Amino acid sequence: MMMQERTYKDAEGAILFDAAVSPQVGHGWFAPDYWRAQGALRTQAGGRGGVAIVAAPVGECVLRHYRRGGLVAALMGDRYLWTGADRTRPFKEFRLLAEITRLGLPGPAVVAARYCRRGMVYSADLITRRIADxxxxxxxxxxxxxxxxxxxxxxxxxxxxxxxxxxxxxxxxxxxxxxxxxxxxxxxxxxxxxxxxxxxxxxxxxxxxxxxxxxxxxxxxxxxxxxxxxxxxxxxxxxxxxx
CATH class of the missing domain: 1.10.510.10 (Transferase(Phosphotransferase) domain 1)
Known part of the structure; x- marks a missing residue:
């Protein structure tokens, strides 16, 4: 299936998604509490990148929240410096994963990516299909x-x-x-x-x-x-x- 890249923008930020997988992706998709309320949150773990397994309409997916590591984590936490939408961590990873799929290499299939901007910083999330077993x-x-x-x-x-x-x-x-x-x-x-x-x-x-x-x-x-x-x-x- 060929990817159909789409972008949804609003006051919170922007979502980049594959419309061939899901015609619509909202901000709720990136919140573990949204899936928990639907009984669709399978597991959730912390760490450098908070990770949750969710039963999405497109199948089981991995939801990852971007977090910094090392000494800078104490200062910036999950915030990154804003330098433009196409240079955000999730949008760059989304497009790299799309290229990996196009090349026929074994990587996770990407579903959606999001950034939420607050002035000169942003936070970010990524959703990929879960690789089973x-x-x-x-x-x-x-x-x-x-x-x-x-x-x-x-x-x-x-x-x-x-x-x-x-x-x-x-x-x-x-x-x-x-x-x-x-x-x-x-x-x-x-x-x-x-x-x-x-x-x-x-x-x-x-x-x-x-x-x-x-x-x-x-x-x-x-x-x-x-x-x-x-x-x-x-x-x-x-x-x-x-x-």
Whole structure:
């Protein structure tokens, strides 16, 4: 189904949505309380980006509220500096996810994005379709399901995005989903399409490696991690990148 990008604007801000998925999307869609009142709020969690699973008319969706991380979070919280509608975090991620879908890459299907502007700052939200029956790579690692075969699949996944020039700003084990049908990359906030180049591609891989090691993938020793996880991942990555 081809995307039909539409924008709705009012005094609160603006909503960018795919009219091919839903002909109308209102501000209520971005409020967990709206879904709770309808008995459609499945789960809600906090963290850097508040996330809720909702049973929307278009199917189960993930509602994510953008929040800052690090030291700036204490000052700005969930507010971002206004520099124009097309440069807002949710609108940029919406369009990147649309491009990922167009390229046939396994990422979440985007439904809608919203910003609410208050003077020189704005807050933001994003709705994507939920990828069913999936675990993060971090959860697979914790359950001791990360072996050489799965590592190779991860390598192939990352290579497909890199070959298309898609840069993930935070490539870590929490942003790789392992589903029954295939693997997916999620959370493309601050991501973008770049000219394929070894420098940023290798930096992306190093970030993923640090994430895996931080979560205990090398707990049995660096040599074991290299032989059983990292080298199989790199082998399949390079083969896919060169294909």
């Amino acid at each position: 999936a675990q993060t790579l971090a959860e697979c690692l914790a359950a001791e399901r990360l072996d050489g075969e799965l590592a190779e699949e991860v390598g192939a996944l990352v290579a497909r995005f890199h070959r298309a020039g898609v840069w993930h700003a935070d490539l870590n084990a929490h942003n790789v989903l392992v589903a029954s049908d295939e693997l997916y990359l999620i959370d493309f906030d601050r991501g973008r399409v770049r000219t394929p180049a070894t420098g940023w591609q290798q930096a992306n891989l190093r970030r993923l490696r640090r994430s895996l090691c931080k979560l205990g993938a090398a707990s049995r020793g660096e040599t074991a991690f290299e032989e059983t996880i990292w080298q199989p991942l790199l082998y399949r990555y390079q083969r896919t990148l060169d294909a």
